[in-house]
Amino acid sequence: MSLLAVLLVAGCATGVPEAIRQAPPGAVSVTDVQRGAPRFIGQSVRWGGTILAVRNREKATEIELLARALTAEGKPNAASAGEGRFLAEIAGFLDPAEYPEGRLLTITGRLVRTETRPVGDYRYTYPVVATQSRYLWPAQPQRLDVPYYAYPYPWHDPWYFPTYRPWHYPW
Numbered sequence: 001m002s003l004l005a006v007l008l009v010a011g012c013a014t015g016v017p018e019a020i021r022q023a024p025p026g027a028v029s030v031t032d033v034q035r036g037a038p039r040f041i042g043q044s045v046r047w048g049g050t051i052l053a054v055r056n057r058e059k060a061t062e063i064e065l066l067a068r069a070l071t072a073e074g075k076p077n078a079a080s081a082g083e084g085r086f087l088a089e090i091a092g093f094l095d096p097a098e099y100p101e102g103r104l105l106t107i108t109g110r111l112v113r114t115e116t117r118p119v120g121d122y123r124y125t126y127p128v129v130a131t132q133s134r135y136l137w138p139a140q141p142q143r144l145d146v147p148y149y150a151y152p153y154p155w156h157d158p159w160y161f162p163t164y165r166p167w168h169y170p171w
Helices: 002-011 030-035
Strands: 044-056 060-067 085-091 104-119 122-136
Touching: 030 085, 030 104, 030 122, 044 085, 060 104, 085 104
Parallel strands: 085 122
Antiparallel strands: 044 060, 044 104, 060 085, 104 122
C-alpha cells in the first residue's frame, strides 16, 4: 500500500524546480525596485512574466519580460495586468526559438543593477536580475471560443433552438 502512495505522489510531481516554487523572504516587486533601486541591489527575487524579447550577447542571454503576478506555484498569471518590465540575464546561449515571444517564464536570482533604455521615445528603468534558476512554462493550447450550439450534429440538435426555424422570425 505504501508503494502505491509513493507512486501516486511521484506521478503528481509538477516538474517545476523547487527554486521557482519557493518565494524568497521579503518579496520585492518590479515597481518597488524601479522607485528605489539602490536599496534593493543584491536582494533575491522570484519574478515571472510574459517574454517580450530575447537578445543574445557575447557571454549571456538577456530576456526582456513583462512582469505579471505569480500564482502560489510560481506561475505568472497571464490574465493579470502587467507590473512593469525587467531583464533576466542568463549565462551562456539560449536559442530564441525555444523562448518565443508571448510564453510565460519564471526566474529566480539576484538583483544586480538597473538600466535605463528607451521604450519607444520613453526612457524606461529596467531592473536586471542575474538568473540562478528559470522555468519556461508549457505553451497553452489555443482555446476555441465556439459556442456549444455551433458544433455539428451529433453534438447538437439544430432544431432544438427555435431561432433556427425561419417560420419563427417575426416578419
